[in-house]
Amino acid sequence: MSTHSPETTALVVPAHDAEVVPLAGAGAFRLLADGAATDGALGVNRLSLETGADGARPHYHARCSEMFYVLDGTASFLLGERLVTVDAGGLVVVPPGLPHAFGAAPAATTDLLVVAAPGIDRFGYFRRLGRIAGGAETFAALLPEQERYDVHFVDDTLWRSVRAS
Template sequence: MTVTPSQSLVVAAEDAEVVGLPAGGAFTLLADASDTAGTLGVNRLTLGRGRDGAKPHHHARSTEVFYVLDGELEFLLGEEVVTVSKGGLVVVPPRVPHAFGAVPGAEADLLAMLTPGVDRFGYFRQLARVQHGLEPFDNLLPEQERYDVHFVDAAGWLSMRAAR
């Protein structure tokens, strides 16, 4: 359902698209920018034990907000790594490199919002295909501008996560 800036949006749980990820994870696609007159995009992400949520990247135009519904996550924020537990909030301004994943041995459940919104449901569907090994990660590279997801080199983060 597309709304105007003066309308409300309600998404019933049974109406949200769920995109499965490996190890029991999933994206629940709640509202894309086109559903909110461009004001924001919202999705829920569940991650299996110790699974990565996002490779290091930044958004050129949007602020991203994460609310941890359950579990515990590690976040890369610039060059700092922080651990955030259930009930914690993370706000990432435009151009700040960030990444996140469930801590080793723990599952995680988080709500993610991007404002102003960018239509990214297609990105999440494609990312799921990458994680399932159905297409290569490199297929995402030409889409960075479209989805305002600009991948960055953060070798320290990647090696830390791989060592676990």
């Protein structure tokens, strides 16, 4: 029995249609699909980071899982109390509630495909991160939006210690 209905359509996002949000240096988010575009099924972005650059401070998501597929380079992850390095072709899946952080590994760049499910409208969050990276907004201004974007920041001394070196 098919579950396809005539009203169902596929989402197609050609590369040239993806919104690009510049980050520090040559880093960037490529916004591919937000929760609204997928009826809340998932959200997808591609994140390119320069050598050793941070991707996200320690945080957790209360309502969604997050998948990272390393397209190129090497990424460093904090997963709870564990530090993990993942090379191109590797996959990381973070369940709801698990504090995590990520970035390009020291002396490496990385290119990540990031999928969050279920999807929420988080493109506004990524745009704000771009403004923060560009100096047009402060990180403190983002803190009241943690519930809206389901990004709850936590302090982690392990991540701070390895990323500061």
